[in-house]
Amino acid sequence: MMKKHVQASTGPLALVVAALVGFAALSGGGPEFDEHFKDKTMRVDYFHTGDATEEVLSLERVVSDGGWAGPRTNLIDDTNFGKYFYEVYDLEGGDLLFSRGFATIYGEWETTGEARTTHRTFHESVRFPWPKRPVRVVIKKRDDLTTFHSIGEFEIDPASRAVNPADLPAPGEVWTLFEHGPPSAKVDIVLLGEGYTEEEMDKFHADARRLAEELFSWEPFRSRKSDFNVRAIDMPVAESGVTRAHSGRYRRNLVGTQYGIFDSERYMLTYDNRTLRDVLSAAPYDFMAILVNEKQYGGGGIYRTQMAAAVDSDFSDYIFVHEFGHHFAGLADEYYTSDVAYETGGAEQSEPWEANVTALHDPAALKWADLVEPGTPIPTPWAKRAYEEHSREFRARRAQLIERGAPETEFDALFREQREVESRMLSSQEYSGAVGAFEGAMYEPTGLYRPSIDCIMFTRNEVGFCRVCQRAIERIIDLYTGR
Numbered sequence: 001m002m003k004k005h006v007q008a009s010t011g012p013l014a015l016v017v018a019a020l021v022g023f024a025a026l027s028g029g030g031p032e033f034d035e036h037f038k039d040k041t042m043r044v045d046y047f048h049t050g051d052a053t054e055e056v057l058s059l060e061r062v063v064s065d066g067g068w069a070g071p072r073t074n075l076i077d078d079t080n081f082g083k084y085f086y087e088v089y090d091l092e093g094g095d096l097l098f099s100r101g102f103a104t105i106y107g108e109w110e111t112t113g114e115a116r117t118t119h120r121t122f123h124e125s126v127r128f129p130w131p132k133r134p135v136r137v138v139i140k141k142r143d144d145l146t147t148f149h150s151i152g153e154f155e156i157d158p159a160s161r162a163v164n165p166a167d168l169p170a171p172g173e174v175w176t177l178f179e180h181g182p183p184s185a186k187v188d189i190v191l192l193g194e195g196y197t198e199e200e201m202d203k204f205h206a207d208a209r210r211l212a213e214e215l216f217s218w219e220p221f222r223s224r225k226s227d228f229n230v231r232a233i234d235m236p237v238a239e240s241g242v243t244r245a246h247s248g249r250y251r252r253n254l255v256g257t258q259y260g261i262f263d264s265e266r267y268m269l270t271y272d273n274r275t276l277r278d279v280l281s282a283a284p285y286d287f288m289a290i291l292v293n294e295k296q297y298g299g300g301g302i303y304r305t306q307m308a309a310a311v312d313s314d315f316s317d318y319i320f321v322h323e324f325g326h327h328f329a330g331l332a333d334e335y336y337t338s339d340v341a342y343e344t345g346g347a348e349q350s351e352p353w354e355a356n357v358t359a360l361h362d363p364a365a366l367k368w369a370d371l372v373e374p375g376t377p378i379p380t381p382w383a384k385r386a387y388e389e390h391s392r393e394f395r396a397r398r399a400q401l402i403e404r405g406a407p408e409t410e411f412d413a414l415f416r417e418q419r420e421v422e423s424r425m426l427s428s429q430e431y432s433g434a435v436g437a438f439e440g441a442m443y444e445p446t447g448l449y450r451p452s453i454d455c456i457m458f459t460r461n462e463v464g465f466c467r468v469c470q471r472a473i474e475r476i477i478d479l480y481t482g483r
Contacts, residue, residue, distance in 0.1 A: 033072040036090065036097050037129035040165075041065035043277060044137055044154060048106040048122045052115040055106070057139060057152030060123070062163045065277065068129045069183035069284030073482040075099075075129075079475050081330040081353065082303055083107045083142050086126045091134040091155060098128045103303035103330060105261075105269065107141075112262050123273040124305075130165075131158050145351045170282035171254065172234040175205075177212050179229045183284040187480045190285040191232040194257040194308070195293035198236040207291055207311040208232045214317040215324060218456075218464040220474050227481050231283045242268075242292055255279060257290050257308050259298050266298040268308045276306060286480050287328055289320070295408050297415070301326030314412035318460050325457055325465065329472040332357040334450040334458035336440045337391040349447040355472035356457060357441045360449045368451050368468045371435040380436030382429055382453050388445070390425065394418045415460060423461045426454040435467055 043065035047058045075098045077085075082101025089096055106122040109115055126137065134157040140148035156163065180186055191212070193204035216225045235254055243251045243258035246265045251258075256272035259265060270276055270290070280288055290308035292298070297315060301307035301323035309320040325331040332354035349359040358367055363378040372378065394414065401410055426432060432453050441450040441458075450458060452466035465473065477483075 033075070033129065036133070037068070037131055039068050040130035041068050041070075041127055041281075042130045042156075042158070042163075043125050043127050043281070044156065045123065045125050045274060045277070046139075046152070046154070048104065048124050049119060050106075050110070051117075051119050052110050055110070055141075055151060059154050060274075062156055064130070064165045064167050064281075065127055066167055066281040067183070067284055069188045069286055070129065071480055071482045072184050074479050077101055077479065079479060081355065081472070081476075083353065085140045085142070085148050086128075087138045087140070088128050088131070089136045089138065090131075091136050097131070097135065100126075100128075100304065101330070102126070102305060104305055105271065105273075105302060108302065109262065114262075122271065125273060125277050131156075134158070142353060145353055168278055168281055170233070171279050172236065172282075174231055174233050174283045177209060177230040177232060179231075180226045181229070183229065185481060186229045187227055187477055188284045188286045189228060189230045190280055190283045190288045191230065192255060192279065192288065192290045193232070193235055193293065194237075194253055194255055194290050195240055195242045195251065196234075196236060197238065197240055200240065200293065201234055201236060204234065204291065204293070205232070207293075211289075211291065211309070211311065211317065211320045215321055218321060220465075220470045220477070224474070224477050227477050229284075231285075233279065233282055235279065241294055244294075244296065255290065257292055259294075259296065261300060266296070267300050268292060268298040268310065269300040269302070269306055270308070273306075287324075289324060289327070291320075297408070297411060299323040303327060303330035313408070315415060315460055318456065318462075322456050325469065325473070329469070329476050330354055331457050331465075331469050331472060332442045334441045334455055336443050336445050336448075337388060337395065338443075349444065352442060352448070354442070355475075356451055356455070356466070356469050358437065358449050359447060360437050363437070366437060368435060368471075371451070371467050371471075373434060376431065376434050376436045378437045379449060380431050380434070380438050380453075382431065382438050383425065384438075384440060387422075387425060387440075390421060419460045422454075422459050423463075426459070426461065429453060 043063050045060040047060055049056050077100045083103045085101045087096055088098040104124055137154045138150050139152045141151045142148050191208045196204040212230050215221050237253050242253055245260045255270050255276050257270045259268050261267040261269045292308055292310050294310040295312040296310060297313045299309040299319040307323045307327035309323050310316055351359045366378060397414060435451050437449040438453050439449050441448040451468035454461055454463050455466040455469060456464055457469060
């Protein structure tokens with residue numbers, strides 16, 4: 001038997017929890033895996049419908065998602081990352097068995113202008129070890145930094161005829177780039193090739209190896225490489241490439257990855273979560289990446305949901321690592337001078353949940369204060385006005401390229417020039433390399449602060465992840481490796 005309970009997110013709810021209290025209570029240890037779970041993954045698929053002011057969840061199906069690739073310890077997530085959070089409770093005894101934070105396409109879409117006038121529905125999934133007894137799945141949304149409330153609940157009996165325990169056949173060949181141990185003890189990543197023909201499978205294999213090598217050339221992935229397994233799935237298509245609606249070109253690939261998400265020309269993801277999850281179930285995975293066989297600059301990443309990157313741009317290495325930072329550790333964009341589809345909040349900001357951005361309401365309580373060297377002023381001065389003047393110039397030149405439909409090589413040349421200028425500017429200041437609180441982050445010129453003057457989450461400069469971002473990444477590695 002499966003029961004569904006849904007509730008709109010407006011107004012007070014009975015299941016309001018203080019996350020700081022809840023996380024402290026849960027961090028003492030998890031249940032014994034074998035007592036409560038089988039070595040198999042349960043996937044709950046549901047529809048997320050609403051607009052900017054209300055939302056409803058409705059159950060679609062419960063299916064097997066292959067073997068359980070996650071840890072057998074650290075079943076309770078204490079990172080406090082994610083706009084959303086789901087918990088799995090033993091239905092009879094009420095014990096918390098499993099939890100994870102995550103983010104969604106819906107959570108991004110509701111911040112766009114369209115959400116103020118239109119209802120839309122997005123498909124989503126939550127995954128957890130296959131329970132031996134009936135469970136209650138609670139999906140929560142963050143009100144602020146410390147408080148979540150329930151937006152939907154599902155009661156699931158794994159023995160019900162409505163629960164499908166059968167596994168899907170693999171849609172293509174699964175192969176291994178490297179493997180350092182069993183999935184339960186490692187972080188498992190799966191790479192999907194989107195827009196590659198059968199004749200281009202060798203290219204996909206080369207692209208996968210190149211981008212994986214790039215990711216593991218940066219800290220902390222480099223020093224923690226032995227904590228990872230990386231596999232890939234071949235998905236040949238009839239015609240190269242993916243949909244680029246702004247260019248009037250369309251494809252019907254299996255996973256449906258496309259440019260133009262939220263009508264932003266270079267934002268690339270898939271809306272087809274159902275098919276994406278079905279394809280991914282062929283291999284053990286905790287995280288994933290879609291490698292898109294395109295030259296046009298583009299990509300996207302959502303925490304613990306999905307990410308995509310074009311492989312043939314001159315900046316594909318940067319795009320892949322940057323977007324993986326979003327997907328893997330929920331890192332925020334630190335840049336603030338580029339055009340985005342989201343409607344931002346202005347100078348008065350609530351404290352973001354993302355580990356690498358702060359509203360700095362109390363400088364004495366800076367959330368990365370332990371990484372700040374004595375004597376570093378908070379907020380931390382930097383050449384903000386000069387940077388913004390330079391950025392306006394490059395944005396104007398980019399707009400001219402867009403207006404005349406310039407080839408991609410001209411955009412790449414402009415980005416290279418911008419990188420050279422920004423690298424010189426940001427590396428030569430008094431607090432370059434220091435951890436502090438630099439104003440301008442997460443699409444806002446004022447009111448939000450980033451921890452370093454430069455980082456791969458801020459510019460295309462070849463600087464890697466700052467120390468705050470590295471620490472967030474290591475917390476996720478530790479969560480999935482049982483440390």
